Amino acid sequence: MTNKNVIFFDIDGTLLNGEKKLPTSTKESIFKLKELGHEVAIATGRAPFMFEDLRKELEIDTFVSYNGQYVVVKGELVYANPLHIPSLQKLAEKALENNHPVVFMDHEDMRATVPEHNYINESLASLKLDHFPTHDPHYYKGRDLYQSLxxxxxxxEVQYEQEFTDFDFIRWHPYSVDILPKGGSKAIGIEKAAEILGYPEEKRYAFGDGLNDIEMLSTVKNSVAMGNAEDIVKSAAQHITKSVESNGIHHGLKMLGLL
Structure with a gap:
């Protein structure tokens, strides 16, 4: 394994461009990495069911999803960190009083506390998903949930941050905030996956662009921020590549000597 590495890629704004398309150069680079014997994995805030097609297209079976709360290695679940349900129930009740919908998410599906809301539609539409949540205000009962929106x-969101200290809140859209277990992050998920795969710190790489990538980029030894990332994200990374629209993945991998 001396010359082999594991590379974790964020999805939105990293693998996929603003139109949620996979640039040809990115796809070619991923398969070239695998041809060279490197391990390719995904590290995303998305739910597993939100990027199943992408995993199939890129032939990837190792991923860190839900910002580190649900980790799969070689197709097998190796780590799960669910939300504290009693606190989540109280948060959802308060949010309903404020006309703030909540979407509950497990590894298979997502359900909303309200039948319809413009904020839900606009936020999730930005991900170019075909899948939208149906209405089930009690979806939290009797199941593990790894993230909520x-x-x-x-x-x-400040009022919720102050009251519900079991959770971390990370905004990803003007109308939507991720609700995560306190202290949960992509960095922890990557640590779990990389340990099982047997890659030491110096053999781990990560590419990202979002606010939820900051801990990952500041923790993984060889980290790369996309050129389209905000400055606060770039400052957390060891390296900066071009934007996703300018073949940033290919450029970054060449820069690191991985291709």
Missing amino acids: LFCEEGN
Whole structure:
């Protein structure tokens, strides 16, 4: 394994461009990495069911999903960190009083506390998904949930952050915030996966662009921020590549000597 590495890629804004398309150069680079014997994995805030087609297209069976809360290695679940359900129930009840919908998410599906809401539609439509949540305000009962979504305007999440200290809140859209177990992150998920795969720290690489990538980029020894990332994200990384629209994955891999 001396010359082999594991490379974790974020999806939105990293593998996929603003139109949620996979650039040809990125796809070719992924398969070239595998041809050279490297391990290719995904590290995303998305649910597993939100990128199944991408995994099939790129032939990837190792992934860190839900920002590190649900980790699969070689097709097998190796780590799960569910949300604290009693606290989540209280949060959802308060959110309903404030006309802030919540979407509950497990590894297979997602359900909303309200039948319909513009914030849900607009936020999830930005991901170019075919799958939208149906209405089930009690979906939290009797199952493990690894992430939830709170839908509110920027700044309104502060009241929840102050009251619900079991959770971390990470905004990913003007109308939507991820709800995660406190302290959960892609960095922890990557650590779990890389240990099982047998790659030491110096053989681990990560590419990302979002606010939820900051801990990953500041923790993984060989980290790369996309050129389209915000400055605060770039400052967390060891390296900066071009934007996803400018063949940033290919450029970054060449820069690192992986291709």
